[in-house]
Amino acid sequence: MLSQSQRTAILELHAQKVSTREIARVLKISRLTVREVLRSGSPEVPMLSRAEICDPYRQQILELLPQCKGNLVRVLEELAASGAKLSYPALTAFCRRHGIGQAPIVAAGRYHFSPGEEMQHDTSPHEVQLGGKRRKVQTASAVLCYSRMLFFQLYPTFQRFDCKVFLVEALRYFNGVAKRVEIDNTHVVVLRGTGRAMVPVPEMAAFADRFGFRFVAHELGDANRSARVERPFWFIERNFLAGRSFADWQDLNQQARAWCDRVNATYKKHLRAVPRELFRMEQQHLRPLPVWVPEVYRLHERMVDVEGYVTVNTNRYSVPVDWIGRRVEVRETSGKIEIQLDARHLVTHQRVAEADRRHVMLAEHRPPRGVKRPDPHPEEAQLLKIAPEIAGYVAALKQHSRKMVVLALRQLLRMVREYPREPLLAAVAEAARYGLYDLDRVERMILRRVARDYFLLNNDPENEP
Structure with a gap:
């Protein structure tokens, strides 16, 4: 035509x-x-006057479409079963022309931000060559919406701890805080709701209050709202990650920071400016960082195992051997693992970034050659010294107890010291006969014998004084 x-x-x-x-x-x-x-005699294109092949089935198509859940293949099968002779291209073209089953097209539009108004944050999975292996990583990115200043880092996982670590690094890189941080309804930040109804997790809300910003989330399906941070992910994958290999996580993130410095100082055609130059003006509108920014950390409570290690995220970190069986507090930061027994005893390790089941031992924790390690269970020696009659039960308890061996031995030692000898030995003998190694039940058995033998009640009213 x-x-x-x-x-x-x-x-x-x-x-x-x-x-x-x-x-x-x-x-x-x-x-x-x-x-x-x-x-x-007219330049106007004449309208088609012929009837469309699908016109006689229009009403039937409208009825079948919701029943077939919008699947035009199923609609065509049902029409064919009723005797209609249509092709799939004819059906889909008819539906497109008449807007049947088609969402109306809406113009994308554009968002405008004033300096210091918003920073957008999101994550995306990528693959990198790390330590000679192809690894999956999570790329966390942040962009200032006015100047388009970009900052990103890569992590093995991305939990709330990693989110706070990244945001602190991003705010330090920008040397200021925007009024709000826009996110993509991620469960790392969101407690419930989406879009304007989003309620952040109290932990993350308190983190935002410390720096003076607030988290906001875009409405579901409104991808243009977060376009400032979505667009660089393709650039990161096709430029920064393309053809590069990295020795370790520290090398990876140092190169990422250097790449951000270079990209932010490059002229952008779509901006007709250099992001670093726009940032000089935007920085005047950013909220200054707090005077003191504490290091992000996670606290754990651990029991030192019989080999003298503390386990964090499947990795085992050494401590002095005399801490075996002691409860310690572990402070995990982005780069360190601090294991504290008390105010005067602290051990610091370099943190292993991912769950790799590594054994990390400091030189001072390695016993000298030829020197035997101390007995990991001093409680066992005390038990055998106080009550040698239960030696067999102690040996079986070490094999079958569901608790940590050191905790089970400590509980049994406390029971030996606190309860009368005869009820205790009788209860332990009965527990050994039935293969019972639940010390809480054994303790109740002891208490029943103690109550029966030592706290007899006189129920005869004639003998009452």
């Missing part, structure tokens, strides 16, 4: 006394088509 411009050209050439044959040769169309346009 000829367009309106072609029909106009035919009429103009005809008005200039150009022959029909010459018009057809110049425009590369048939003479019959030229004659039809000349007979109509």
Whole structure:
């Protein structure tokens, strides 16, 4: 079908006394088509007057579409079962032309931000060559919406701890805080709700209050709202990660920071400016960082195992051997593991970034060659010294107890010291006979014997004084 411009050209050439044959040769169309346009005498494209093949089935299509959950393949199968002879392209073209089952197209639009108004944050999975292996990582990115200053780091996982570590690094990189941080309804920050109804996790809300910003989330399906931070992910994958390999996590994130410095100092055609130059003006509108920014950390309580290690995220960190069986407090930061027994005893390790089941031992915790490690269970020696009659039960308890061996031995030692000897030995003997190694039940058995033997009640009213 000829367009309106072609029909106009035919009429103009005809008005200039150009022959029909010459018009057809110049425009590369048939003479019959030229004659039809000349007979109509109008440049307007005529409307199609023929009926569409799907018109007789329009109502049936409208009824079947919701029943088939919008699947046009199923709609075509049902129409064919009722005797209709249609092709799939004819059905889909008919639905497109008449807007059947089609969401109305809405213009994308554009968001404008004033300096210091908003910073957008999001994450995306990528693959990197790390330590000679192909690894999956989580790329966390932050962008200032006005100047388009970019900062990103990569992590093995991305939990709330990692989110706070990243945001602190981003705010230090920008040396200021925007009024709000826009997120993508991530469960790391969101407690419940989406969009304007989003309620952040109290932990993350308190973190935002410390720096003076607030978290906001875009509405579901409104991808343009977070376009400032979504767009650089493709650039990171195709530029920064392409053809690069990294020795370890520290090398990876140092190169990422250097790459951000270089990219932020590069002219951007879509901005017609350099982000670093726009940032000089935006920085004046950012809220200054607090005078003191504490290091982000996680606290754990652990029991030192019989080999002299403390386990954090499957990795085992050494402590002095005389801490075996003691309860310690572990402070985990982005780069360190601090294990504290009390105010005067502290051990610091370099943190292993991922769950790798490594054993990390400091040189001072390694016993000298030829020196035997101390007995991991001094409680066992005390038990055998105080009550040698229960030696067999102690040996079986070490094999079958569901508690940590050191905790079970300590509980049994306390029971031996606190309760009378005869009820205790009788209860332990009965527990050993039935293979009972639940010390809480054994203790109740002791208490029943103690109550029966030592706290007899006189229920005879005649003998009452």
